[in-house]
Amino acid sequence: MVHLILVSATSVIFGVASLFLISKARNRLSVGSIRRYLDNFAICLAFIVIFSVWQTARTIFGIDINVEGLTTYPEYVFVIFAYIAFIIASYRVLKISEEFGFKEDGKRIAQIIKEKPLKKEVKSKS
Amino acid sequence: MLEVKETIRKEVKNLKDYLLLVVVDAKSYQKTSIDVVKALVSEQNIPGVYVTLNKPCDILQRNFTASGIDIRLVIYIDCTSRTEGSKKANNCLYIGSPEKLSDMSIAIDQAVKALQTDEKFVIFDSLNTLSIFNKPATVARFIHFLTGKIREWKVKGIIITLEKETDPALLDELTQFSDARADIGGV
Numbered sequence: 001m002v003h004l005i006l007v008s009a010t011s012v013i014f015g016v017a018s019l020f021l022i023s024k025a026r027n028r029l030s031v032g033s034i035r036r037y038l039d040n041f042a043i044c045l046a047f048i049v050i051f052s053v054w055q056t057a058r059t060i061f062g063i064d065i066n067v068e069g070l071t072t073y074p075e076y077v078f079v080i081f082a083y084i085a086f087i088i089a090s091y092r093v094l095k096i097s098e099e100f101g102f103k104e105d106g107k108r109i110a111q112i113i114k115e116k117p118l119k120k121e122v123k124s125k126s
Numbered sequence: 127m128l129e130v131k132e133t134i135r136k137e138v139k140n141l142k143d144y145l146l147l148v149v150v151d152a153k154s155y156q157k158t159s160i161d162v163v164k165a166l167v168s169e170q171n172i173p174g175v176y177v178t179l180n181k182p183c184d185i186l187q188r189n190f191t192a193s194g195i196d197i198r199l200v201i202y203i204d205c206t207s208r209t210e211g212s213k214k215a216n217n218c219l220y221i222g223s224p225e226k227l228s229d230m231s232i233a234i235d236q237a238v239k240a241l242q243t244d245e246k247f248v249i250f251d252s253l254n255t256l257s258i259f260n261k262p263a264t265v266a267r268f269i270h271f272l273t274g275k276i277r278e279w280k281v282k283g284i285i286i287t288l289e290k291e292t293d294p295a296l297l298d299e300l301t302q303f304s305d306a307r308a309d310i311g312g313v
Contacts, residue, residue: 032221032229033212099212099219100233105201106240109173112198113243116171 001059008056015049033096040089047082051075130158131165133308142245143280145273147304149289149297154311159251160193162284163200166247172282173199174247175237177230179255182207183218201237205230206255224259227268234272238279247282253300254291266296273303 022042029035054075130148138144150158166172178186183204187197202218209220212229219237221229238248250272257265269285276283285300289309301307 029228030226031223032226034228034232099214100229100236102201102219102237102240105217105237106242109199109201110242112196113171113173116196 004059005056008052008059011052012049012056015045015052018045019049033092033099037089037092037096040085040092044082044085044089047078047085051078051082054078130161130308130310131169133306134162134165137306137308138282141282141305143277143282144305145276145283145285145303147297147300147307148284148286149292149307149309150286151290151311152288155252155286155288156189158310159249159286160189160195162249162286163190163195164193166282167195167199170245171199172245172247173201173241173243174249174282175201175203175234175241176249176251177203177205177234178251179205179224179259180251183216183220187216187218201240203230203233203237224256227260227264231268231271231275235275238281245282246279247284248276248279249284249286251286253285253287253296257291257293262293262296265293266299269296269300273300 019042022038022045026035026038026042029038058075133148134146138146148158148162163176166174176186181189183202186202186204190197190200198217200217203221204218205221205224205226207220207222209222212222212226212233213220219233221233224230234248238246253265253269256268260268272285273283285304287297289297
């Protein structure tokens, strides 16, 4: 029982600390794609933290909060929400990679450079 | 007053990487921005990144094409065209607003790192426009970040600004950081 409380409390502390770090990072960023991604990520984390807090409270105080139709583990609803938020956050990362990824452009430019002779070389040949 | 091409030739041509501050008057601005790209792309065959806060990407590409510059060798980061969110088309990333400094920084970083050549450039056009949309302290921090990154990336960094529109303290500080300063036109 003590071990369970220790693990649960540690998870909550880590979760809250992560939320604090995200909030600090968010405040430093200007409005845009990256900040929006952080918002999504914070929502995912918030759901997981709520789940952990709920579970910890249940372990420590032995409280059973019964929601109609979800009598056994109502806190798992938050895990489901967290996964939905994770999907949205992952989709946003995909969009960010499409926008900010220049790998293909870099390859194409390198190819053009290889094929293109220097102006000076052209002049000296002629 | 030296022309920008002459400054590049005289002061920094032999350096693999440098930071050049181009201080220009309004009349010479258009010609100078084209001359800088021409000196790097057309004469030295160096690819790079052009961050524009003044002209939309398509206008810039049209002007470069008219001046005989191969526009395919440049990745454009357009911070002036108002778009909903960021979007990408024809070698150009539209950031959507000059206020989105975090997006701008990440875009520049990714674009520079994507270029696989030994030599590459970053042109920031322009510092005074950045000051219109952002607080002086934010501009100062961003410019410090950018100059630091230019050194870290080991690229040819060129920052263009209009002297009359730029905070003298920031300009002095930037001059101190730079390897050379080119005063173009009636400056």
